[in-house]
Ligand SMILES: *[C@@H]1O[C@H](CO)[C@@H](O)[C@H](O)[C@H]1NC(C)=O
Ligand SMILES: *[C@@H]1O[C@H](CO)[C@@H](O)[C@H](O)[C@H]1NC(C)=O
Ligand SMILES: *[C@@H]1O[C@H](CO)[C@@H](O)[C@H](O)[C@H]1NC(C)=O
Ligand SMILES: *[C@@H]1O[C@H](CO)[C@@H](O)[C@H](O)[C@H]1NC(C)=O
Ligand SMILES: *[C@@H]1O[C@H](CO)[C@@H](O)[C@H](O)[C@H]1NC(C)=O
C-alpha cells in the first residue's frame with residue numbers, strides 16, 4: 001500500500017516546496033530555514049531558563065536552534081512571530097518517574113514576552129518563592145495557570161491589570177497564606193474560570209462581594225480556603241450580582257447557614273453547587289426548590305438537621321443529590337410520599353448515608369426510574385425490603401443499604417431488573433440462605449454481605465463471579481463448607497477479600513485469582529492443614545496483607561516467601577503451626593506487622609529477619625522459640641513499636657542493643673528464662689519518655705491502616721484490666737516471669753509515659769527507688785515476687801492514675817505510705833512482706849501517740865532498717881537547727897524519741913543533744 005502512494009507523495013512534496021508560500025501553506029521543510037522567533041524574546045526565554053533548575057533536561061530543545069518558536073512549550077503567533085504561549089505544565093501525576101518538571105524561580109525576564117496570552121507553569125515546584133508581581137504587567141494574558149507550584153506569601157494587587165484574563169487557576173498553593181483582600185479580582189471583568197482551592201483566604205473579609213461582581217464568571221472554586229461567614233458584609237446583597245455562575249464550589253470551609261441567604265439572593269443560574277464539609281447546622285432551605293438549573297447538589301459532611309424539603313421534587317434538572325454525613329432525620333416515607341414532579345425522572349444519584357433517617361424504605365423509591373445510585377446506608381431504617389421496591393429500577397448500578405436494620409426478603413426466584421456494579425448489604429438481615437438473586441448479577445466489582453446472618457454453604461455458582469470483582473466482604477456470617485470451588489475464580493487487580501469470622505473449613509486452596517489479591521482475610525474460621533497454597537504464588541503477586549489467624553492451620557511454614565516480598569502484614573497467630581521460621585522469611589523486606597503468636601514454632605529467630613527493617617510489630621509470643629534475644633533487633637529494626645516475645649524459651653541476658661529502640665512502645669519479654677540485669681540504658685527508650693504516638697506515626701508513614709488493638713488486648717487478657725489512655729499512647733514494659741536479678745535501674749523512672757510496668761516474678765533485689773513517683777502516668781505497677789526490700793517510697797502515693805498495684809511477696813518493710821488511693825488497694829497487693837505494716841494490711845504499725853510504753857524488742861529491730869548514716873546526719877542537722885533554744889525544756893520529748901531508737905542510735909543522739917545543750921546554757 002505504502003509503495004503505491006510513494007511516487008505521488010514525492011510529487012506532491014515537490015509541488016509544495018515550490019509553491020507553499022504562494023499557496024498560503026506553512027510547511028516544515030520550508031519554514032525550517034525561516035526563523036520566526038524574535039531575537040529579543042529568544043533572549044528573554046534563555047534568561048528565564050537560567051533561573052530554572054531542569055533536572056531531567058526537559059527543556060534541552062532550548063539549548064539549540066535559533067527558532068524559539070519550535071522550542072518545547074512555546075507557541076508563536078504565525079502572523080507576527082511573537083511568543084504567545086508558554087506551556088510548561090509539568091507531568092506531575094507521575095511525579096517520581098516524571099522527567100518533566102522544573103524547580104527554581106519564575107524570573108522577571110518573562111516581561112520580555114509582552115505578547116503572551118497563555119501562561120501555564122502548573123505542577124512545577126517553586127517552593128516558597130513569592131507570587132511573581134510582574135505577571136500583572138503581562139496585560140495580554142488570557143489564560144494563567146500557576147496551580148500546584150508551591151508559591152508562597154500573598155497574591156499581588158498588580159493582577160488587577162489583567163483585564164483580558166478569562167481563566168485563572170491558583171489551586172493547591174496552600175503557602176499563599178498572606179492574602180488580605182481580593183480587591184484585584186473585581187477588575188478581571190472577563191474572568192470566566194477561577195479556582196483558588198486551598199489558597200488561604202481566612203483574612204479576606206468581603207470575599208462574596210468581590211466574586212459576585214464578576215459579570216462573566218461561570219466557574220468558581222474557593223474550596224478549602226478557610227472561608228467563614230462571620231462577617232456582616234456577607235448578608236449585604238450586591239446589586240449587580242453575578243447571574244452567570246454555573247459551578248460554585250465552597251466545600252471544606254467554615255461556612256454556616258447564612259451562606260444560604262446570600263446564595264439564594266445572588267445566584268439563580270447554578271448548575272453544580274458544592275457546599276460539603278462546612279459548618280451548616282440548620283435545616284435544608286425550601287428555597288433550593290427555586291434553583292431550577294441545579295444538576296448537582298452536594299451538602300455532605302455538615303450538621304444539617306430536619307428532613308429533605310419537598311420543594312426538591314420541583315427540580316427538573318437535579319441528577320445528583322448528596323446529603324451524606326449530616327444529622328438529617330425523619331421518616332423517609334414522608335419525603336417519598338410526595339414523589340411526583342420533575343425530580344422523579346431526573347434523579348440519578350441519591351446519597352443520604354450516615355444520617356438519622358428512620359422508618360421503612362418506601363416502595364415508592366421504585367418510582368425514581370432513572371436511579372443509578374441509591375445509598376441509604378448507615379441510617380436507622382428498619383422494616384422489610386422486597387422485589388417490589390426495585391421493580392422499576394432497571395438502571396440501578398449501585399445499591400448501598402448497609403448498616404441499617406433492614407430485612408431483605410425477595411421471592412425465591414427473583415430476577416432483578418438491574419445489573420449492579422456495587423452492592424453493600426452489610427448488616428442487613430438476608431435470611432439464613434445464601435442470597436440466590438446474586439446469581440443473576442454478572443457485573444459487580446464490589447459485594448459486601450458481611451454480618452448478614454447468612455448460615456449456609458457458599459454455593460458453587462457464586463465463585464463464578466465477574467472478573468471485575470475487587471472487593472468481596474462476607475465476614476461475620478455463619479458460612480460453612482470449604483473453598484474447593486474457588487479454584488478458577490478470577491479477580492480484579494488489588495482485590496480485597498474478607499471471609500473472616502465464619503465456619504469455613506478444609507484446606508485453603510490455591511486459586512487463579514489469588515495472584516491479583518492484595519488483601520486476604522480468612523481469620524476466625526476452621527481452616528486446617530498446611531498453607532502450601534502460598535508456594536504457588538509467583539513474583540507477580542500483589543499480596544500485601546494476609547490474615548489467617550485463629551484457624552487450625554498446621555505444619556511448618558513453607559520456605560517460599562521470596563515471591564511475596566511485597567507483603568506488609570502477615571498474621572498467622574492462633575494456629576497449630578510448628579517448626580522453624582524459614583530463612584526465606586527474611587525476603588519479606590516490606591513487612592511491617594508480623595504476628596506468629598500462639599503456635600508451636602521452635603528454634604531461633606533467624607538472622608535473615610534483619611532484612612525486614614520496616615517492621616513495626618513483631619509478635620512471636622506463646623511459642624517455643626529459644627536461644628538468645630537477638631541483639632540485632634535493636635539495630636536492624638529501627639521502627640519497631642511492639643516487640644512481643646512473651647512465653648517462649650528465650651535465654652541469656654537482655655542485649656544492650658534493645659536500648660536503641662527509639663520507637664518502642666510495648667516491650668514484652670515476659671515468661672521466658674532471661675537472666676542478668678535490666679540494663680541501666682533502659683532510659684534510652686525514648687518513645688516511653690515522650691508523649692509521641694510512634695504507632696500512629698509509623699502507620700502514617702507507611703500508610704498502613706491496620707490497628708494493633710489486638711496486641712494490647714492480648715497482653716493484658718485475663719487480667720481484666722482496661723487502660724484509660726488511648727491505644728496509640730499505650731506504653732508498656734513487661735519483663736515478668738524471668739530470671740532477672742540485680743536492682744531495678746533508676747533509669748527506668750525516666751520513662752515517664754509508661755502506663756504499665758511489670759517486673760514481677762524475677763529475682764530483683766534492692767530498694768524501690770523514691771523516684772518511682774516520676775512515672776506519673778502509671779496505671780499498672782507489678783513488682784511482686786522479687787526480693788525487694790526497704791520501705792515503699794512515699795512518692796508512690798502521688799501516682800494518681802494507678803489502678804492496679806502488686807508489691808506482694810518481697811521483703812519490703814515499714815509503713816505503707818498513706819495516699820489518696822494506696823489504701824484502696826486490696827491487702828493482697830502488699831501481702832507476703834512480713835515486715836510491712838499499716839493499712840490496707842491488717843497489722844498496724846507502731847506509731848501511736850505513746851508507743852514507747854508498749855514497745856517491744858521486735859520494733860526496735862525494725863528501726864535498725866532505716867537508721868542509716870544518712871539518718872544520723874539528718875538528725876544532727878535537724879537538732880542543730882530546731883532544738884537550739886529549746887533543748888532543756890524539750891529534754892523529755894527527746895528522751896521519748898530516744899527510747900524508740902536502738903541503743904547505738906540513742907547514744908549518738910544523746911551525745912549530740914547534750915553537746916548542744918551545753919553550748920546553749
Ligand atoms: C501550540 O501549537 C501547536 C502547533 O501549532 C498546537 O498543536 C498546539 O495545540 C498549540 N498549543 C496550544 C496549547 O494551543
Ligand atoms: C496560523 O493562524 C491561523 C489563525 O490564527 C490559524 O488558523 C492557522 O491554523 C495557523 N497556522 C498554523 C500552522 O498554526
Ligand atoms: C435574601 O436576603 C435577605 C436578607 O438580606 C433575606 O431576608 C432573604 O430571606 C433572602 N432571600 C432568600 C431567598 O433567602
Ligand atoms: C477465634 O475463633 C473462635 C471461634 O471461631 C472465637 O470464639 C474466638 O473469639 C476467636 N478469637 C479471636 C482472638 O478472634
Ligand atoms: C540510645 O539510642 C540511640 C539511638 O538509637 C543510640 O544511638 C545510642 O547509642 C543509645 N544509647 C545507649 C546508651 O544505648
Ligand SMILES: *[C@@H]1O[C@H](CO)[C@@H](O)[C@H](O)[C@H]1NC(C)=O
Pocket residue numbers: 683749750774
Ligand atoms: C533522667 O531523668 C533525670 C531527671 O529526673 C535527669 O536528670 C537525667 O538526666 C535523665 N537521664 C537521662 C539519661 O536522660
Ligand SMILES: *[C@@H]1O[C@H](CO)[C@@H](O)[C@H](O)[C@H]1NC(C)=O
Pocket residue numbers: 848850851853854
Ligand atoms: C499500746 O499502748 C496504748 C496506750 O496505752 C494502748 O492503747 C495500745 O492498745 C497498746 N498497744 C499494744 C499493741 O499493746
